[in-house]
Amino acid sequence: MKECTNSGAGVGNDALREEILRLKKEKNAVILAHYYVDGALQDIADYVGDSLALAQKAADAARDADVVVMCGVNFMGETVKVLCPDKTVLMPDLEAGCSLADSCPAEEFAAFVAAHPGHTVISYVNTSIGVKALSDVLVTSSNARRIVESFPADEKIIFGPDRNLGSYINSVTDREMVLWDGACHVHERFSPERIAELKAAHPDAPVLAHPECRRPVLLLADKVGSTAALLEYALASPAKEFIVATESGILHQMRKGAPEKTFIAAPPTDSTCGCNECAYMKLNTLAKLRDCLRDGKPEIQVDPELAERALRPIERMLSLC
Numbered sequence: 001m002k003e004c005t006n007s008g009a010g011v012g013n014d015a016l017r018e019e020i021l022r023l024k025k026e027k028n029a030v031i032l033a034h035y036y037v038d039g040a041l042q043d044i045a046d047y048v049g050d051s052l053a054l055a056q057k058a059a060d061a062a063r064d065a066d067v068v069v070m071c072g073v074n075f076m077g078e079t080v081k082v083l084c085p086d087k088t089v090l091m092p093d094l095e096a097g098c099s100l101a102d103s104c105p106a107e108e109f110a111a112f113v114a115a116h117p118g119h120t121v122i123s124y125v126n127t128s129i130g131v132k133a134l135s136d137v138l139v140t141s142s143n144a145r146r147i148v149e150s151f152p153a154d155e156k157i158i159f160g161p162d163r164n165l166g167s168y169i170n171s172v173t174d175r176e177m178v179l180w181d182g183a184c185h186v187h188e189r190f191s192p193e194r195i196a197e198l199k200a201a202h203p204d205a206p207v208l209a210h211p212e213c214r215r216p217v218l219l220l221a222d223k224v225g226s227t228a229a230l231l232e233y234a235l236a237s238p239a240k241e242f243i244v245a246t247e248s249g250i251l252h253q254m255r256k257g258a259p260e261k262t263f264i265a266a267p268p269t270d271s272t273c274g275c276n277e278c279a280y281m282k283l284n285t286l287a288k289l290r291d292c293l294r295d296g297k298p299e300i301q302v303d304p305e306l307a308e309r310a311l312r313p314i315e316r317m318l319s320l321c
Contacts, residue, residue, distance in 0.1 A: 017044055022188070023293040030202040031088075031289070032057065034076065035227050039252035041071045041289060046295040048253070050227040051076065051125045053311050056318065058083045064238045065314035069292060070300075071284045073098045078129045082307045082314060089300040092288035100212075101266070103182030105163030106130025112158070116178055119156040122148065126149035126184070127161055129302055133309035138317040141211050141226035152193050164188075168205055168218060177184040180262035185248075186278045187212035190245050195220050198264060205241035205264065208234060212244055219247065234258065240295040247278050275320050 012178035021044070024031060032054050042048045047057045054076060062068045069090045070077040079157065081089040109131050113121055123135035124144070132138060135208040139147045147237030148277055150171050151157065159166040168282040170177055190213050199207060199220065209221035218224050223233045227250050234242050235257045245253060245266035252261045267274040292298065302310075 003026045013040055013286055016290055017291075018309075020044055020286065020290050023290065027067050027293055027296075028065055029069055030061045030065040031069045031071065032076075033060065034042060034072035034249075034281065034295055035231070036247040036249035036251060036278050037284045038249070038286075040286050041250075041284055042252055044286070044289075045071060050140065051079075051143065052142040052226070053228060055079055055083065055125065055140075055314065062087050065276060067293075069289065071289060072096070072102075073280050074300075075101045075128060075280075076124060078302055078310075079125065081300045082132075082310050083127070085302075085307060086303075088296065090292045090296070091298055091300060092285065092292050093283040094298040094300075096283040098160070098280060099185040100124070100126045100162055100182055101128050101131075104128070104131055104180055106134065109160060112160070112180060116156075116158055119158045119178065120151060120178070121158045121160075124162050125314075125317070126166060127230045129306050129310050131160070132313055133306045135313040136316070137320070138313045140317075141165060142228060143317070143320065144170050144211075145172060147317065148173055148175060150206065152321055162212055164218075165211045167215060168224065175205065184212045186247050186276055187245075188214060189216070189276055190217045190266055191269040192216040192220055194267045194269070194295060195243060195245060198220055198266065202241050202243065202264065204239065205238050205243050205262075206233075206241045207266075208236065208245065209266075211247035217245055232258070234261070234263065245276075247281065248276055249281060251280075280291075 031045045033041050033048045058080045067088045068081050071258045075095045121135045125138045125140050155175040159177040161182030163179045163181050164178040170253050206222035207220050208223045241262045243264045248265045251263045
């Protein structure tokens with residue numbers, strides 16, 4: 001099976017890195033990167049994290065900067081703009097979308113909410129600004145359980161858009177939240193059969209799985225958690241091998257933090273490659289990062305009225321963390 005290195009190595013990268021660092025200083029910019037982008041981008045970023053960490057860092061990181069560059073997907077750029085409305089927020093590629101966010105159009109979600117009156121609306125942060133504006137509070141995979149459990153046990157709740165994360169939270173909290181039927185195409189692709197085969201070949205390797213995975217995958221996991229939680233577990237565990245069922249970009253940080261350990265990317269269904277990559281995240285490249293810093297575009301713009309409505313559930317989430 002082909003190994004996923006996600007090293008970001010390549011001819012010309014040294015020159016690109018030097019130019020990016022020069023432009024960053026010249027433009028007084030700060031660079032944020034998600035764990036799922038290429039390793040070269042993670043290494044040059046000022047802050048690397050999952051959705052929660054980046055949301056928490058955005059305002060602080062941007063305080064003394066004029067420009068914030070989000071190396072991730074577009075809903076992340078929107079979140080940064082909502083939190084930092086007076087800053088120029090750039091992304092290397094505006095085509096870096098999100099299959100999960102796309103699975104929940106705001107107009108359809110509004111109709112879904114209207115069909116369930118009297119429900120508190122809890123939305124995963126992996127949503128468009130329009131869906132955020134319809135929500136009472138946002139969650140990430142890091143804090144979803146804690147925030148759901150902050151509501152009374154008999155609270156009527158709509159949870160969107162990820163049915164797998166919502167189902168997992170229902171199972172560990174004994175809730176019966178009404179779930180929107182959306183999913184992440186990356187986490188949906190993991191094969192429980194192939195993970196079981198890997199486990200048989202590596203019996204001492206814990207299986208680490210993101211809660212966006214389907215239930216059969218989660219039942220095989222030794223640890224279910226957010227990307228940051230899986231990283232923390234892998235670095236702290238005495239185990240020497242791990243089978244990792246989330247987007248393969250996180251292996252870069254795992255290998256950096258514990259080079260003596262072996263991290264095996266769980267394979268998707270019908271693939272000879274051990275990688276399960278988000279094609280949207282991989283649209284971010286060093287060359288595009290250089291270009292957006294140089295040219296000051298593409299820039300994230302958010303409707304001010306939507307931004308005001310979306311800010312409330314974002315701030316509520318951050319206050320409950």
